[in-house]
Amino acid sequence: MIEKNKHSNLLEQDQYKYSLQDVAKPNLYRDIYSYDEVPKTTFNHRKVPLDMPEEIWITDTTFRDGQQSRAPYTAKQIVDIYKLLARLGGPKGIIRQSEFFVYTKKDRQALEECMALGYKFPEITTWIRAKKEDFALVHDIGIKETGILVSCSDYHIFKKLNMTRKQAFDHYLGVVKDAFAAGISPRCHLEDLTRADFYGFVVPFVNELIELSKQAGVSVRIRMCDTMGYGVPFTGAALPRSVPGIVYGLHHYSDVTSDMLEWHGHNDFYMGVANAVSAWLYGASGVNCSLLGIGERTGNVPLEAMVMQYASMQGTLDGMDTTAITEIAEYFKKELKYDIPPMTPFVGDAFNLTRAGIHADGMMKDAEIYNIFDTEKILGRPAAVSISNTSGLAGIAYWLNMRYGLKGEQALTKQDWLVQEMKARVDALYTDGRTTVMGDDELETLVNELKGDARCTVNWFDL
Numbered sequence: 001m002i003e004k005n006k007h008s009n010l011l012e013q014d015q016y017k018y019s020l021q022d023v024a025k026p027n028l029y030r031d032i033y034s035y036d037e038v039p040k041t042t043f044n045h046r047k048v049p050l051d052m053p054e055e056i057w058i059t060d061t062t063f064r065d066g067q068q069s070r071a072p073y074t075a076k077q078i079v080d081i082y083k084l085l086a087r088l089g090g091p092k093g094i095i096r097q098s099e100f101f102v103y104t105k106k107d108r109q110a111l112e113e114c115m116a117l118g119y120k121f122p123e124i125t126t127w128i129r130a131k132k133e134d135f136a137l138v139h140d141i142g143i144k145e146t147g148i149l150v151s152c153s154d155y156h157i158f159k160k161l162n163m164t165r166k167q168a169f170d171h172y173l174g175v176v177k178d179a180f181a182a183g184i185s186p187r188c189h190l191e192d193l194t195r196a197d198f199y200g201f202v203v204p205f206v207n208e209l210i211e212l213s214k215q216a217g218v219s220v221r222i223r224m225c226d227t228m229g230y231g232v233p234f235t236g237a238a239l240p241r242s243v244p245g246i247v248y249g250l251h252h253y254s255d256v257t258s259d260m261l262e263w264h265g266h267n268d269f270y271m272g273v274a275n276a277v278s279a280w281l282y283g284a285s286g287v288n289c290s291l292l293g294i295g296e297r298t299g300n301v302p303l304e305a306m307v308m309q310y311a312s313m314q315g316t317l318d319g320m321d322t323t324a325i326t327e328i329a330e331y332f333k334k335e336l337k338y339d340i341p342p343m344t345p346f347v348g349d350a351f352n353l354t355r356a357g358i359h360a361d362g363m364m365k366d367a368e369i370y371n372i373f374d375t376e377k378i379l380g381r382p383a384a385v386s387i388s389n390t391s392g393l394a395g396i397a398y399w400l401n402m403r404y405g406l407k408g409e410q411a412l413t414k415q416d417w418l419v420q421e422m423k424a425r426v427d428a429l430y431t432d433g434r435t436t437v438m439g440d441d442e443l444e445t446l447v448n449e450l451k452g453d454a455r456c457t458v459n460w461f462d463l
Helices: 075-089 105-116 132-141 154-160 165-181 198-216 243-254 272-281 303-314 323-334 357-365 375-379 392-403 417-431 440-450
Strands: 002-004 011-013 057-060 095-100 123-128 145-149 185-190 221-226 261-265 286-289
Touching (some): 057 303, 105 132, 123 132, 132 165, 165 198, 243 261, 286 303, 323 375, 392 417, 417 440
Parallel strands (some): 057 286
Antiparallel strands (some): 002 011
């Protein structure tokens, strides 16, 4: 059969309609996932076209997947973080949705308080069990869309659910019908997609979802869940691990539009961000993330990372307030007592901090030499240096200028007495056996000792 593809505007042959393959034994892809070896990345050299949607966006799972891997948030904390998410996402709603639990009194209180704020974005959605009473619950609250778990690999169907593919297929479709009957748009979470039989189960199942959606006149969305972080973004990689192949296959064989597709990845193999960007590039409008990447095992795709990737791919922040990222990090550290690893991009204490004297020397000349972008403008965090025995005169001069706002003619150089005296004092500490970096409070104490000396040229009264 030849039809005109509405997306590519080309006549295309569609000679095969994939149907469910109800196998007697599970296909566990043992040649790829042998379990006692590192999973193998295989290639079939099939290249699919880049197909970036006209609109791309981010969705948030901080209060759902993120909350499953840490102590539960209080209702107040959820509301506080939701406000920061709204500010970060900006008026265009680049952070399009945020996902909530609804099971406990605290969950419902937080959800209702967030709804009462009246924000258009992020839209509040939920994640529920596949039960009729849960659909009624979210409908009564006023939620329009909810996530439903539809595990799609044989690992889950045979081993966890103890079903056949046909039994799981029929069970899932029955649950989706219940959602439609309750007036709820289902967001179907294709769990463990990167170990699933794509053409033997996934495509036939999604085809049935689309048909049911048309019959009911209610929208459905597809969340592509890389539950174990097995996905790879490489051109020519083979299914089931190929992110480009998954997105292309759902577009081409299931008639799923970009706005219906959302990628949900994990970071077990350090591929989370790369896979999420790949999903955008090959045709998914949405990528699902959590703040600071907090989530199951190694975590989800960090939301703040995809904010930066959005700006990089689109050439604009589209109204997002990226200074909120720094406030979010501070909130997690101070309010939630969450330890952010210092080297974490954009939010860690050391992400724009240099320790090497030669780097500090370059930054004194122009911060752009060793800073990834204007972090003071974009994140409200100027580039910084730490002081140790490797910082040199340049590092100490840079620290003094940044700490005390010394600019222009006031700015200190490597030749100033205060800089040289501080370096001598610091070097003496390390000669005596010190091994740790100097703290800001220690350095301030040293400055207070030296600033009254007649040889110190800084006019502290002007500061």
